[in-house]
Amino acid sequence: MARRYWILCAGLALVVVLLGAARSWQSELTSDRDVITSSPGLEPLAAPADFRLRPGRRLCVAPVALTPDTAKAQFVLGAAGGTVRNVRVASTGPGYRAATVITPIAVGEPSVAPAQVAPPSRTILDGRVCVSNGGRHPLLVRGANDARSISAAVTSIDGRAQPDHDAALLMLESSPRSIGERLGTIFARASALTGGVVPAWLLWPLLVAVLLLVPLAVIASFADAVRADGRR
């Protein structure tokens, strides 16, 4: 009876882990999500401090790191007074230039407005991303002026720097992908941030150990203890 009992405990725990893993872990590992390559401008943690970009004006964020996998620039845009047409997003750097006109921005609070930009062939660290208002109404650009949301990149309007006031801007890969299919890249980046103390190759067995060893070892240790108590 004691023998069957520890098996019953371990089996039940294993079933719960398998069911839960299939529901939550699998979703975390395989769900496709936008892949952010850098965040030169952050959304505010406090109340927004939006820029009101008048017709004919241009707002730029620099420096922006542009990598060969950066295919989208995403400002957070809205319009005041009427739909804003001819909104142009341009991405530039030494020997590189890409631009696109995005769909008209309807009246309302700013919302994400991704713009496809042709990626550079090599990494550019001092790139610049601009949004120009070619329409007839003011364009609202989501901005932040709370200290915790100010990043190193500087926002300027028609060349004039806006001190302690940043436009929100994300650079993205072309299409959403899951973290499961990007593990090689993720591990290389994580390893680089450890200063090489944890090599990228070690992260493969480490993740497998977390996904398998953690639940199995804990269940095994518990079952072992139940069995030991049953023998007494």
Added chain:
Amino acid sequence: MPRPLALLLAVALVQGVAWTALTPPLQGPDESEHVAYTQQLAETGHGPKTAGGTGVQSGEQSLVGYGLNLLPLRGHLDGRPPWGALPSVTTALDRLPASARKDGTGPNAVGQNPPLYYALQAVVYRLSPDRSLLARMTLMRLANVLLYVGAVGLAWMLAGELFARAWLRTLATSLVVLHPKLVSLAGYVNPDMLLVVLSTGFLVAAVRLVRRGATPGRVATTAALAGAAALTHGRGFFLLPPAIVAIAIACLRLPRPRLKTSARLAGLGAALFAVPAILAVLWTRSDTGGSAFGGQISQTASQAFNIRQFASYLWQFFFPRLSFMDPMVGPPYGYRQVFIETFFGGWGNYEVNFSASTYDLLRVAAYVGLIALLVTTVVRWRELVARWPTVTVVVVTVVSLLGLLLITNYRDVSGGGSPLITGRYLLPGISLFAIAIAWVVGSLPRRVGPIAGALLIAMAALLAVEGLLLNIQRFYG
């Protein structure tokens, strides 16, 4: 070493290293300030000032923090380092002069902390074979992982003092190993992990003291661990009341005549607590312009305390407001935020969280657990009375921890400040949380208890791993 313990220590090590490697630097709570304190101490032998100075962090840390966007992205779910900039920042770091490591003299908000944790980390910093800050920060985090593994071992020892059955020891220790907030703390530079180790070690020593009887060694260990906690963080003073109670109980149980022996033991305990505590006061005074612990102690002593308002605040912290009560002082921040959301989740700078439905389930589970604890207490009352010395130490420890946190928080919000209390501050009592669950589960019918324990372990494992995956998604997704 018992096989279950060996497995649990291996699990702790794997999880801790994974959290260390997969969380970008400076993303833990106040981690930037803790790293800056350590670097300043390691480079100059002095802690940073809380007011004045040449910078919150050194030039080197600023380059890492802003060059890789690591400081601005804190708290921003969409924030990512500019991955392409890593090589250029690394090159720039190599070119910095040595003076760029020494100029983080303050103002540093954690400069009011006593030095024990930072001194230990300063040794790791100095011993690092790689002099880059990224490598040093990783090694400091790995030192925290070793503290976490030590805390797991101590939790096993505490459970061993309290439970005869192996499965209850394993259940309690597993719940410590798999606690999703505790394991994340292993992967950050933060003195709270040392506080967890010292408080768990203190509980082992105090329970042994009252169960096995007073000896100079046991009294000295208990008092020294409480003193070391005070030398780690101001919150470490919560161990003073249970230390006094444990030594008093042990002395009371000495064979007669006991007055002389008791006086000697009490004096030994007082000295071993007082030395580190006085060191902590002197150190923090020197770095905070003359007021120990950043003026918190003198402020607490001088501030008026409205008992009626505090009672109302306390009620509304845990339960809905009653009709005759004034609105809660401060923002609506209470049980759910502290005991559920930031106790189990809220990683990084609180921006990484379980889903709302998971928090709802944890909340329901916590209520069920509390009711079960009350029922078990009533049912096993005689047994508790028979073990009164141990029960008293445990209860006084819990009351002291919660009392210190809630009173401090009340004083802060009643003075117009923001709530300071967060779930992480409850972690010094994590072993008692796990012991309480194991005790309740162990009180179930013989054939039901282990099955309930197995299911609890399975759910805890799910949460622990999901926490890490959410963390990966947040920083690398």
